[in-house]
Amino acid sequence: MKSTGRLLLLALLAAGIALAVIYRDRFDVAALEAWIGEAGAVAPLAFMALYAIAAVLFLPGSVMTLAGGALFGPVLGTFYNLTGATLGAALAFLVARYLASDWVARRTGGRLKQLIQGVEAEGWRFVAFVRLVPLFPFNLLNYALGLTRIRFLHYLIATWICMLPGALAYTYLGYAGREAVAGGEGLIQKGLLALALLAVVAFLPRLIAIIRKGKLLPTDELKRRLDAGEDLLLLDVRKPEDYHGELGHISGAVNIPLEELPQRLDELGEYQERPVATVCRTDRMSAAAARLLVQQGFADVHVVRKGMVSWNQQGYPVEK
Structure with a gap:
C-alpha cells in the first residue's frame, strides 16, 4: 500500500513538473499580478499557496519574489514571499523524504555516504549556510536535503530565518520596479536602497566564508x-x-x-x-x-x- 502511494505521488509530481516546464513561458511577473489581483481579500493566501506550489514544481522563485514586492509592498511582500518560499521548501523536503530517503540510506556508500553524513552532522548549520549563500539552486536543494536525516523542524526554522536577507532584497527590488513604472515619488532613493540590499546579499558568501574559516x-x-x-x-x-x-x-x-x-x-x-x-x-x-x-x-x-x-x-x- 505504501509503495502504491509513493508511485502515485511520484506520478503526480512528474506530471506537475512537466506541465510547469511546458507553460513556463507564461510564468512572469505581469501574469502573476493579474492572477493574484483577481483574488480579492484572499490574495495573500492565494499568493503564498502559489509560491509554495512553484517551489515544488521547479518554477523560478525570483519571479514570485519580484511579484510579491510589486503586489504587497516591501514589508508584507517580504513576509508573504518568505512564508510561501518556506512552505514550498517544506513540501519538497517532505516529498523527497517520503519518496526516497529510506532508499538513499540503504543504497549509498563510500564518498557519497560520507558527504550525506557530513551534511547531517552540520544539521541546521548547513541549512543556514546554503540559505544565506544564494549560490545553490533553491528548488533542487529542497529535495536534496529531504534525502538526509536533518530534523524537519530545524530545517524549517533555519530556512525561514536565513532566507530573510535575500527575500527582503528581492522583494524591495520588485516594489521599487513597480514604483518606477507608476512614477511614484522618491524613485532615486528607492532605487539606491534596492541596490544596497542586493549588494549586502551579494557580500553574504564572502562573509559566511570568513565566519566558517577554521x-x-x-x-x-x-x-x-x-x-x-x-x-x-x-x-x-x-x-x-x-x-x-x-x-x-x-x-x-x-x-x-x-x-x-x-x-x-x-x-x-x-x-x-x-x-x-x-x-x-x-x-x-x-x-x-x-x-x-x-x-x-x-x-x-x-x-x-x-x-x-x-x-x-x-x-x-x-x-x-
Missing part, C-alpha cells in the same frame, strides 16, 4: 595538546618535498598535499566529528584546506597559526 590554533597550544595525548588529527597539507624538507614536519602529522585533499577525503572519514588541525609552511594553504574540510562537514577544524615557521621559531622538535 579557527586559528597557536603553535604553543598545539604543542600542549599533542603532549597531552589528545585525539587530534594533525594534517600537513604541504607537498612531500616540503614535508621532508628544511622545516621538517611534526611527529605524527599526516601528509596529504592540498591539491590532493579533495580526492583523498575518504582517508579522513573517522575524523568527521573529531578535532583536526591543518598545518603548512605559514597558514595560507592550511586555511584553504580547513575551508574545504568545513564545507565537507568536518565539525572541529583548526588552522595552525603561522604553521611550521612558527613551530620552528619556538624550537619545538621536528622530523626530517
